[in-house]
Each structure stands twice: as structure tokens, then as C-alpha cells.
Amino acid sequence: MRYVIPLIFLLVILYAVKKRVRVYPAFTRGVKSAVDFTLGLLPLIVCVFIMCEIFEASHLSDKISAMLSPLFGLLGIPPQLAKLALIKPFSGSGSLSMLGSVIKTYGADSYIARCACVMYGSSETVFYISAVYFSKCANKKRLLPVAIILLSSLISAAVACLLCRIM
Amino acid sequence: MNVIFTIITALSALIMCVFEPSAFLPALLGGARKGVECCLTLFCIYAVWMGLSQVAEESGLTKRVAAMLSPACTRFFRTGDSEAVGAISMNISCNLLGIGGAATPFAVKAIGRLEGEKNEYAQNLLFIINATSIQLIPTTVIALRAAEGSAAAHDITLPSLIATAISTGLAVAVYIFCEKIKHRRAKKCAM
Numbered sequence: 001m002r003y004v005i006p007l008i009f010l011l012v013i014l015y016a017v018k019k020r021v022r023v024y025p026a027f028t029r030g031v032k033s034a035v036d037f038t039l040g041l042l043p044l045i046v047c048v049f050i051m052c053e054i055f056e057a058s059h060l061s062d063k064i065s066a067m068l069s070p071l072f073g074l075l076g077i078p079p080q081l082a083k084l085a086l087i088k089p090f091s092g093s094g095s096l097s098m099l100g101s102v103i104k105t106y107g108a109d110s111y112i113a114r115c116a117c118v119m120y121g122s123s124e125t126v127f128y129i130s131a132v133y134f135s136k137c138a139n140k141k142r143l144l145p146v147a148i149i150l151l152s153s154l155i156s157a158a159v160a161c162l163l164c165r166i167m
Numbered sequence: 168m169n170v171i172f173t174i175i176t177a178l179s180a181l182i183m184c185v186f187e188p189s190a191f192l193p194a195l196l197g198g199a200r201k202g203v204e205c206c207l208t209l210f211c212i213y214a215v216w217m218g219l220s221q222v223a224e225e226s227g228l229t230k231r232v233a234a235m236l237s238p239a240c241t242r243f244f245r246t247g248d249s250e251a252v253g254a255i256s257m258n259i260s261c262n263l264l265g266i267g268g269a270a271t272p273f274a275v276k277a278i279g280r281l282e283g284e285k286n287e288y289a290q291n292l293l294f295i296i297n298a299t300s301i302q303l304i305p306t307t308v309i310a311l312r313a314a315e316g317s318a319a320a321h322d323i324t325l326p327s328l329i330a331t332a333i334s335t336g337l338a339v340a341v342y343i344f345c346e347k348i349k350h351r352r353a354k355k356c357a358m
Contacts, residue, residue, distance in 0.1 A: 030221025046202035053198025058179035108317035121305035122330035156334030
């Protein structure tokens with residue numbers, strides 16, 4: 001897998017040379033559009049991070065995950081992972097550090113840690129993605145897709161725990 | 168997002184006001200700092216990949232990739248916009264290769280193009296596919312497990328693949344089903 005990215009670069013550059021495209025100016029134009037793009041995202045991302053931070057700091061996330069853990073238990077998700085399942089839709093770095101601490105606490109090859117890994121790998125930071133993706137859309141109310149994604153992430157977390165038990 | 172932001176911020180403020188008012192402002196500032204740091208990290212990723220994708224675009228490589236995938240994309244996303252189809256195909260290719268950072272700019276570009284033809288269906292579908300994570304090999308997690316001394320860091324690849332396939336498949340199926348119901352209801356109302 002580690003060869004893929006260098007090969008992609010090589011391929012694109014060779015193709016561009018063959019088609020007589022000036023690589024450096026084109027690349028610079030791409031970076032220029034990355035500047036505009038990132039600056040457009042900055043306010044959205046800062047707001048999402050502020051929300052996540054006080055969500056954690058107020059221990060509201062702990063309370064909600066304590067409330068939800070019986071439900072998670074019913075689906076076969078270990079209660080130690082309820083918080084991970086809750087934080088993942090909000091914060092990528094938060095859930096990654098939580099995953100790190102789960103692996104450290106229970107050992108990399110334990111059932112809990114493997115569950116956590118599969119759960120982490122099979123879902124995404126939904127709220128952040130929705131803020132970024134729909135930043136330029138007139139209609140920002142996308143309740144149906146967000147609800148569907150949260151539901152299917154929950155189901156995939158349950159499946160992840162089940163798979164870890166048998167595989 | 169507006170509702171979620173308002174509720175979570177207000178509730179958290181209320182709780183912190185009662186229990187630990189002095190920690191409130193540091194938390195807000197810390198969040199903002201993390202947001203800026205995240206943007207900086209993202210900018211580095213976007214700079215590399217958008218630079219490369221500009222080269223690919225100007226040389227016509229993007230169009231060739233899109234042409235291969237366009238029949239399937241056109242049907243699935245119900246769009247006739249060739250630039251949108253190109254961006255969608257690049258987005259999905261990047262996701263499958265596990266370079267998620269490169270996928271985002273393509274997705275935003277595709278969604279912008281689809282906004283032009285008011286194709287909310289395709290926008291939502293693309294959002295769902297990206298937000299349920301389609302990845303062949305979970306590189307970050309494998310690296311993390313290997314670093315913590317796992318005996319078989321790769322053994323979560325297959326369960327991850329199955330779990331993510333189920334979540335993406337399910338979400339897409341449910342969304343298409345909901346859209347069909349909406350469509351049918353609209354038809355009934357018209358009659």
C-alpha cells in the first residue's frame with residue numbers, strides 16, 4: 001500500500017509532461033484554490049470544534065453516554081465503548097485519542113480494543129462533514145441524511161462488535 | 168446543524184455555569200485553537216492534493232478517469248453534469264485508496280456543481296457515501312495498533328471492511344427508499 005501515493009504522483013506528473021502541461025504553474029494554481037477553500041472552511045470548523053470542546057468539558061457527553069449505555073448494551077456494544085460511539089460523529093481527533101486510550105488500557109489484542117478499532121474504522125465524523133460539504137448550499141437542512149447516517153453507524157458499530165466476537 | 172449547535176452549546180453552558188464556571192472560557196478558547204490547528208493540518212493536505220489534482224485536470228487525466236466511471240455515476244446520481252460526474256468519480260477513487268483528505272475537495276466541488284442543477288438527491292447521496300466511510304484498508308487504526316504492540320495489527324481489516332460496507336450499503340438503501348416514498352406521496356398529492 002505504501003507504494004500507491006508515490007506512484008499516483010509519478011503517474012500524474014508523467015501524464016502531464018506527455019500532454020505538455022506546465023506542471024509547476026498548474027500545481028501552484030491548485031494550491032491557490034486550496035487556500036481559498038480552507039479559508040472558507042475556517043469559520044465552520046472553528047465553530048464545530050468549540051461546540052465539541054464544551055460538549056466534553058461540561059461532561060454532558062459523559063452524562064449522555066451513561067444514559068445511552070444500556071441501549072448500547074442491548075445492541076451488544078460494550079459499555080466501555082459507549083463514549084467512543086457517541087463522540088465519533090462529532091470529533092475525529094477526540095475519538096482518535098479515545099481509541100488510543102482504549103488500546104492502551106485494555107491491550108491492543110483484547111476484545112474491547114478490537115471492537116473499538118472496527119467501530120472507529122467504520123464510521124465518520126458526520127457533523128463535521130455535513131458542515132463542510134453543505135457550506136455553499138442554499139438548503140442547509142439535511143436532517144434526513146444525517147439521521148440515516150447516525151442510525152446506520154450505530155448498526156455498523158453493533159455489527160463490528162459481533163464480528164470481533166466471531167472472527 | 169443550527170439546532171444541534173444551539174442545543175449543545177446552551178446545555179453545556181448551563182451545566183458549566185452551575186458546576187465549573189471558571190472552566191468555561193478556557194474550554195471555548197481551547198476549542199477555537201483546536202479548530203484553527205485542524206484547519207492548518209487540513210490546509211497542508213488540501214494543498215498537496217488540490218495541487219496535484221489541478222495538474223491532473225489540466226492534462227485531461229481527470230476527464231479520462233471520469234469517462235470510465237461516468238455511465239455508472241450518471242445513473243446512480245441522476246445527473247447529466249459531466250464535471251460533477253468527474254469530481255464524484257475522483258472522490259470515490261480517493262476514498263477507496265484511503266486518502267480521505269484528498270477526497271474532500273472533490274466532494275465539495277461536486278456538490279457545488281450539483282447545486283447548479285438543483286440536484287439535492289445526488290448531493291445527499293454523495294454526503295451519505297462519504298459520511299459512512301468507504302475505506303478498503305483502515306491505515307490509521309492499523310498503525311496505532313502496531314505501535315501499541317499488537318501481535319496481528321492487520322486482523323481488523325476484514326471486520327472493518329464488512330462493517331463499513333454494511334453501514335454504507337444500509338444508509339444508501341434507506342435513503343433511496345425514503346426518497347421513493349416521498350416521490351410516491353408527492354405523486355398522490357398531485358393526483
